[in-house]
Amino acid sequence: MVKSWLGQAAAIGILTTEFPRRPADPEELPAAARAPGAGPVALASLPPEVRAACPTGAISLTEIDQGKCVRCARCLPAGLVPAPDASANLGSRAGLRWPDGRPPGGTGPAPLAELGPSLHVFLVDVGSCQGCNLEVMGLANPYYDLHRLGMFFTNSPRHADVLVVVGVPTAAMVEPLRRTFEAMPAPKAVLAVGACAIDGGIFAEAPGRAAAVGEIVPVDLYVAGCPPAPVAILEGILALGRRRSRGPAP
Ligand code: SF4
Ligand code: SF4
Numbered sequence: 001m002v003k004s005w006l007g008q009a010a011a012i013g014i015l016t017t018e019f020p021r022r023p024a025d026p027e028e029l030p031a032a033a034r035a036p037g038a039g040p041v042a043l044a045s046l047p048p049e050v051r052a053a054c055p056t057g058a059i060s061l062t063e064i065d066q067g068k069c070v071r072c073a074r075c076l077p078a079g080l081v082p083a084p085d086a087s088a089n090l091g092s093r094a095g096l097r098w099p100d101g102r103p104p105g106g107t108g109p110a111p112l113a114e115l116g117p118s119l120h121v122f123l124v125d126v127g128s129c130q131g132c133n134l135e136v137m138g139l140a141n142p143y144y145d146l147h148r149l150g151m152f153f154t155n156s157p158r159h160a161d162v163l164v165v166v167g168v169p170t171a172a173m174v175e176p177l178r179r180t181f182e183a184m185p186a187p188k189a190v191l192a193v194g195a196c197a198i199d200g201g202i203f204a205e206a207p208g209r210a211a212a213v214g215e216i217v218p219v220d221l222y223v224a225g226c227p228p229a230p231v232a233i234l235e236g237i238l239a240l241g242r243r244r245s246r247g248p249a250p
Pocket of ligand 2: 127128129130131132133166167168193194195196197201202225226227228
């Protein structure tokens with residue numbers, strides 16, 4: 001006998017994530033190049049081949065740049081610790097640079113309290129591989145269900161509170177991105193999502209790359225990863241509106 005859709009739903013149960021009512025499950029977050037609390041890393045004494053193997057130059061003699069890190073885990077044999085880590089995903093540009101492989105602290109997002117209780121999000125892809133694009137759009141699926149948090153995608157920058165930018169800005173997209181930002185009413189905020197948007201990622205040296213997103217529009221917050229997980233992007237949007245709630249779940 002075919003069950004009614006109601007019966008099937010009751011049998012399956014609720015699959016929507018409980019984030020942000022509960023902290024993100026480690027399986028919902030991508031690995032970072034270094035877990036906080038794992039102690040300082042003697043970056044200067046790492047064999048040069050470790051830095052050479054990093055495809056984006058994220059490991060210098062003094063810091064790991066989470067904004068450049070694409071979570072490829074090539075540094076794993078050298079003792080760096082890829083681990084699910086929420087704090088590695090979110091920050092100002094300076095806050096994503098980890099001296100000695102540890103988060104610097106004190107450079108977290110500055111919430112924009114004046115954003116209203118209902119947020120409208122406008123997505124601009126300035127040259128992505130579609131990876132970041134898909135992860136952002138995943139927020140609208142039944143698992144992440146951003147509508148339950150009073151947030152919606154909008155098709156017009158005129159209605160948007162938050163501009164989400166993904167991809168490597170190509171020359172053709174510099175002016176459209178700038179105009180999109182200017183078309184948004186104040187108050188507004190910009191979230192740059194993914195290594196490409198932050199610093200070019202694996203396309204940093206590509207001839208078609210025009211600039212970092214932060215050089216075109218004022219970025220309020222960066223979400224690192226390649227691509228970042230939807231829950232990390234959601235955390236970024238929530239942080240912008242000071243709407244993050246991490247109280248104990250009932
Ligand atoms: S995970 Fe990959 S991109 Fe990130 S620091 Fe290690 S080698 Fe570089
Ligand atoms: S950061 Fe990674 S997933 Fe996102 S657009 Fe760039 S290459 Fe694609």
